[in-house]
Amino acid sequence: MFAPKRLFTRSLRRFSTAARGRVTCVLGAQWGDEGKGKLVDILAGDAAIVARFNGGANAGHTLVVDGKKFAFHLLPCGLLYPKVMNVIGNGCVVNIPGLFEELGELDNAGIDYNERLFISNRAHVLFEFHKAVDGLLEDRRGGENIGTTRKGIGPCYTSKATRNGIRFGEMLDWSHFKKKYLELAEYHENNFDIQHDKVGELEQLEYYRSRVTPMITDTVSYINSALTSGQNVLAEGANACLLDIDFGTYPMVTSSATSAGGICTGMGISPKKVDCVIGVVKAYTTRVGSGPFPTELKDDIGEHLQSVGAEFGVTTGRRRRCGWLDVPLLRFSTILNGYDYLNITKLDVLSGLKELKIGTHYVVDGQVLPDGSMPSTLSDLGKVTLQYKTVPGWDEDISKCTSFDELPENAQNYCHEVANLVGVPVGWVGVGPSRASMLRTDELPNTL
Numbered sequence: 470m471f472a473p474k475r476l477f478t479r480s481l482r483r484f485s486t487a488a489r490g491r492v493t494c495v496l497g498a499q500w501g502d503e504g505k506g507k508l509v510d511i512l513a514g515d516a517a518i519v520a521r522f523n524g525g526a527n528a529g530h531t532l533v534v535d536g537k538k539f540a541f542h543l544l545p546c547g548l549l550y551p552k553v554m555n556v557i558g559n560g561c562v563v564n565i566p567g568l569f570e571e572l573g574e575l576d577n578a579g580i581d582y583n584e585r586l587f588i589s590n591r592a593h594v595l596f597e598f599h600k601a602v603d604g605l606l607e608d609r610r611g612g613e614n615i616g617t618t619r620k621g622i623g624p625c626y627t628s629k630a631t632r633n634g635i636r637f638g639e640m641l642d643w644s645h646f647k648k649k650y651l652e653l654a655e656y657h658e659n660n661f662d663i664q665h666d667k668v669g670e671l672e673q674l675e676y677y678r679s680r681v682t683p684m685i686t687d688t689v690s691y692i693n694s695a696l697t698s699g700q701n702v703l704a705e706g707a708n709a710c711l712l713d714i715d716f717g718t719y720p721m722v723t724s725s726a727t728s729a730g731g732i733c734t735g736m737g738i739s740p741k742k743v744d745c746v747i748g749v750v751k752a753y754t755t756r757v758g759s760g761p762f763p764t765e766l767k768d769d770i771g772e773h774l775q776s777v778g779a780e781f782g783v784t785t786g787r788r789r790r791c792g793w794l795d796v797p798l799l800r801f802s803t804i805l806n807g808y809d810y811l812n813i814t815k816l817d818v819l820s821g822l823k824e825l826k827i828g829t830h831y832v833v834d835g836q837v838l839p840d841g842s843m844p845s846t847l848s849d850l851g852k853v854t855l856q857y858k859t860v861p862g863w864d865e866d867i868s869k870c871t872s873f874d875e876l877p878e879n880a881q882n883y884c885h886e887v888a889n890l891v892g893v894p895v896g897w898v899g900v901g902p903s904r905a906s907m908l909r910t911d912e913l914p915n916t917l
Contacts, residue, residue, distance in 0.1 A: 560735020
């Protein structure tokens with residue numbers, strides 16, 4: 470068994486009582502880049518709607534379908550299924566030219582998304598001056614920079630919070646939209662001492678307007694009506710729990726709610742409608758950018774993980790820092806999100822390592838922190854040392870395995886150990902980049 474029997478019984482009961490007309494969500498459980506897109510892609514085929522509820526083009530999912538690679542940043546993964554509807558929820562921020570650049574890749578692949586993509590009329594428009602301000606602020610931070618993607622995400626959410634942002638619904642009245650746009654652009658020019666081609670951006674937005682306005686929808690009503698009629702909704706999380714604006718390693722975080730609470734606020738649904746939350750966990754830990762990283766490896770093993778795992782950001786191309794699996798982080802993530810199942814990804818990257826270490830407890834000034842506790846400041850997190858448990862590795866190439874039972878005993882035991890330490894059953898194990906490389910375990914009911 471992966472975890473205590475009561476954990477599996479609880480999860481099975483939730484599915485058996487209400488398997489339809491509910492929301493399943495896939496969330497990143499660490500610092501991002503866990504490979505969420507693959508599980509979303511697999512589950513999307515059984516959903517009526519796939520929805521993004523947070524973030525913008527600062528996310529990145531790489532999907533391999535029939536040998537063809539798709540890199541999604543803003544678009545929901547359900548677009549790869551011809552009968553699945555797709556929603557960009559009110560919690561998202563959307564750069565319109567960037568949106569159509571991504572859609573252009575689908576055009577080139579012959580994928581028809583007509584009348585299958587809807588943007589919330591409450592989602593905020595991200596403009597080019599938001600990007601300019603993002604880069605400016607990051608440069609001003611110097612060595613204390615956050616590691617932002619410079620995609621304008623933070624400044625757009627700032628406009629939302631200061632209540633001078635512009636929602637998609639306002640594009641339906643073009644004269645009103647232009648007036649608000651000029652006011653917002655001039656606000657940024659005056660406050661950040663930048664110059665911006667307002668005429669050029671307005672002309673570009675007007676060019677896209679005829680294509681984007683049919684997508685603008687009251688998605689709150691749309692999603693809730695779908696749920697009432699018994700349709701499944703798959704919510705696709707962007708970024709990850711430890712990048713959450715409230716619960717992440719602040720200020721080295723993103724600007725949106727990346728954890729379970731963001732599902733409801735970013736889509737406009739009741740918490741009672743969220744039936745299953747799945748946490749995606751890389752078999753080790755990675756982090757992009759600066760900030761404390763308690764299990765980081767700066768040796769040959771860290772180089773192995775980075776090289777074999779091809780640890781470069783999908784959105785930025787930046788090298789990811791690598792380290793052993795951090796269980797205290799995952800326990801904190803589990804408390805916040807209430808995971809029903811874990812999806813362990815990139816298990817194949819650990820092949821060839823004779824011994825594996827799993828960080829089991831945080832220690833600060835000689836004191837072991839309670840389970841589920843996470844330091845709230847960077848300085849406190851920087852003081853953390855780890856207690857580790859060492860388990861045997863395996864030499865076999867597992868990338869061709871087609872079932873969990875085919876994995877070497879030590880690889881199976883590693884998954885057992887993670888489930889027992891975190892207290893959540895493992896439902897899927899990833900051993901490669903394709904859909905066929907995601908192995909189900911016997912912990913999953915047939916309905917999922």
